[in-house]
Amino acid sequence: MSEKTILVWFRNDLRVHDNEILFEATRKADKVLPVYIFDPVYFKTTELGLLKTGNIRAKFLLESVADLRSNLQKLGGDLIVKIGNPAEIIPQLAQQYEVSEVYHHREVAFEETNISEEVEAALWKIKLNLKHFIGHTLYHKEDLPFPIKDIPDSFSIFKKKVERDSQVRPCIETPERILTPEIIDAGNIPTLADLGLTEPVEDSRSDFHYEGGESTGLLHLEQYISSQPLNGAVKGAKHSDHPSRLSAWISLGCLSMRWVYREVTHGSHNSSSPLVLELLWRDYFRFMFKKHGKQFYSAERFKDIADDISPNQEELFDKWKTGNTGIPFVDASMRQLNATGYIPNDNRQAVAVYLAHELKVDWRMGAAYFEEKLIDYSPASNLGNWAFVAGVEHDPKDTRYFLSPKQISELDLQTQYIGNWLPEVFAEHA
Numbered sequence: 001m002s003e004k005t006i007l008v009w010f011r012n013d014l015r016v017h018d019n020e021i022l023f024e025a026t027r028k029a030d031k032v033l034p035v036y037i038f039d040p041v042y043f044k045t046t047e048l049g050l051l052k053t054g055n056i057r058a059k060f061l062l063e064s065v066a067d068l069r070s071n072l073q074k075l076g077g078d079l080i081v082k083i084g085n086p087a088e089i090i091p092q093l094a095q096q097y098e099v100s101e102v103y104h105h106r107e108v109a110f111e112e113t114n115i116s117e118e119v120e121a122a123l124w125k126i127k128l129n130l131k132h133f134i135g136h137t138l139y140h141k142e143d144l145p146f147p148i149k150d151i152p153d154s155f156s157i158f159k160k161k162v163e164r165d166s167q168v169r170p171c172i173e174t175p176e177r178i179l180t181p182e183i184i185d186a187g188n189i190p191t192l193a194d195l196g197l198t199e200p201v202e203d204s205r206s207d208f209h210y211e212g213g214e215s216t217g218l219l220h221l222e223q224y225i226s227s228q229p230l231n232g233a234v235k236g237a238k239h240s241d242h243p244s245r246l247s248a249w250i251s252l253g254c255l256s257m258r259w260v261y262r263e264v265t266h267g268s269h270n271s272s273s274p275l276v277l278e279l280l281w282r283d284y285f286r287f288m289f290k291k292h293g294k295q296f297y298s299a300e301r302f303k304d305i306a307d308d309i310s311p312n313q314e315e316l317f318d319k320w321k322t323g324n325t326g327i328p329f330v331d332a333s334m335r336q337l338n339a340t341g342y343i344p345n346d347n348r349q350a351v352a353v354y355l356a357h358e359l360k361v362d363w364r365m366g367a368a369y370f371e372e373k374l375i376d377y378s379p380a381s382n383l384g385n386w387a388f389v390a391g392v393e394h395d396p397k398d399t400r401y402f403l404s405p406k407q408i409s410e411l412d413l414q415t416q417y418i419g420n421w422l423p424e425v426f427a428e429h430a
Contacts, residue, residue, distance in 0.1 A: 003030035005181055007094055009086070009104040009119075010036045011112070011253075012378075013135055014068045015214040016075065018171040018256035020135050021103040026175040033097050033180060034072055035090065036065050038083045039115065043195045046368060054372040055197040056341035057248075060212035064252050066189050067213025077178030081187040083194065087118040091126055097181045099128065105253075106132040108289040109379035137286055138257040138279045139166050144287075151291050155284050162280070171258050203339040205420050208245055210341070210375055217249030225263055243344050244275050247376035250282070257282065278345075285384030310360040317361050320351070321369050323422075329411040330354050332421035339421075341375035350411075352389040363390035 006029040008021050014036075016022060025032045042052050053061070069079040082089050090102060102123060107113055120130040134141055141148060145165035152158045192199055202209075224244050249255040257279050264275050310316055319325050323334035333347040343351075348370075356363040367386040371377055 002098075004100045005029055005031045005033055005097055007033045007035055007090065007097070007099045007102045009090060009102055010034060010068065010079075011104060011107065012251070013105050013253035014064045015217075015254050015256060016068070016071045017174045017214065017218075018135075018259045019174075020172050021105055021133050022178075023172050023175055024133070025103050026178060029100070031179045031181050032077065033080065033093065033099060033183075034068075034077060034178075035080045035082070035093060036068070037086045037089055038081070038190055038195065039086055040084070041111070041115070043197070048365060048368050050368050051197075051372045053195075053197075053377075054341070055192055055200045056373070057375045057377060058192055058195055058197050059200055060210055060248055060341075060375050061252065062189055062192070063212030063216075064214070064249075064254050065212075067215050067254075069186075069189070071214055072178060075175060075178040077180045078183055078186050080183060080185075081189055083190055086115060087122045090119050091122045091128070094123065094128055095126060096184075102128060102130045103133060104130065105135040107136070108286055109383075110293070112379065136253065136257070137283045138168055138261055139283055140169055141287070141290070143167060143169065148287065148290050151287050153288070155281070158284050158287075159280055162283075168258055168261055171256065171262055200341075205336075206340045208340075208342070210245075210248055212248070212252070212254065214249075214254045217246070217254040220249070221246060221255060221260060221263055244278075245342075246275070247278075247378075248342075251376045251378040251381075282378070282381055286380040288384055289380045308360060309362055313361050313365070316359045317355075317365050317369075320355050320359060320361065320366070325354070325359070327354060328418050328422055332418050335421045337373050341373055348385065349389060352386055356386075356390045363387070 006025040008025050013019055013021070022032070022034070043058070044052055046052060065079070065081065069081070072079050080093065082093075093099070094102060102119075104116065104119075107116060116130070116132075123130050139162055143166050144151070145161050146152075152161070224246065246255060246260060250257060250260065261276060261279060264273050320330070321334060321338075323331035323338070325331055329347075330351050333343050333351050336347075337343045337351075352363070352366055355361050355366045363386050367383055370382050370386070371379075374382065
């Protein structure tokens with residue numbers, strides 16, 4: 001009787017812990033063939049002249065793939081790494097290694113789902129099945145208190161019903177051992193130059209160093225939890241003052257959302273933690289993609305916004321993205337983003353509000369810029385947050401924490417943050 005081999009196609013799930021496709025493949029097959037493909041689609045230049053993936057996030061991705069390979073090797077396996085079109089490479093590997101089935105985690109954003117459909121069609125031609133799993137959310141869609149088509153568009157209602165009526169599933173076991181076929185050529189991890197990118201320069205003003213990979217993500221999670229009070233946040237402290245900085249590892253799936261939830265709520269049972277709230281927002285935007293598809297984020301859904309834009313879009317957009325608007329908080333935030341690939345969520349909301357409502361630049365240009373620059377870019381969260389700021393018809397209560405353009409322009413200039421990223425402005429007001 002011939003052995004059964006399952007190909008595990010890694011995408012935004014770069015971990016061995018709480019990874020259903022990996023665990024199920026080890027249960028159902030005699031051997032597992034782990035594969036990661038660097039698709040050139042994600043490293044092209046867009047019509048706006050922006051990169052789909054900037055060098056800061058690309059470096060984090062390369063480190064994450066290298067760490068995944070290392071962790072698979074510790075379990076006795078390995079990771080095949082290729083550059084090219086998944087719809088061509090996966091069928092080739094499937095035939096080469098006599099694969100019986102291909103596993104992958106289902107995506108929701110339209111570019112990602114299009115790629116999945118192309119792979120599925122290519123596999124169908126050689127009579128192989130692409131099996132979809134759901135592994136990118138905190139709450140499993142089958143455990144929601146409503147079908148996808150009836151999910152509330154209001155986050156506050158979504159949150160209330162999910163927390164009341166749904167449970168977060170337990171984490172999935174980590175495989176004890178992985179057996180792979182005899183791999184002829186596992187391939188090398190590409191360099192940034194191979195992807196057409198330059199090496200990012202570490203900025204001395206940054207107060208945090210990112211290193212990609214499950215191992216570093218788990219370590220940082222442990223350090224974050226050990227630094228938190230047992231029963232929740234310190235009274236009077238803002239979460240934005242002490243962000244978890246876990247988002248980059250969560251976005252690439254180096255950390256499982258369920259694992260983060262379990263670790264954060266363990267002992268204190270602090271399900272009201274600001275970090276848990278962030279996980280809920282991630283679920284919400286992902287389910288909104290699932291419910292509405294691409295049309296949810298089209299300009300036509302916005303009242304009076306599609307036509308209410310400034311005529312000099314490119315000039316205003318350039319000032320915004322380079323941090324030269326003349327509004328200190330906006331400019332400091334954009335310069336930090338450009339230098340480090342990260343700004344806290346409050347800053348993201350502020351610069352988005354300023355671009356869309358004060359400068360009246362098409363919000364989708366801002367979303368595209370964030371796609372290039374953010375080290376923790378996630379399609380659903382990025383487009384969801386930008387659409388939210390731009391004016392999707394949500395419950396008005398949901399927007400109560402957004403700053404107005406007037407409030408942004410009046411933010412305190414006497415702050416260490418402004419002084420760090422905009423020293424010339426700080427000096428003028430000192």
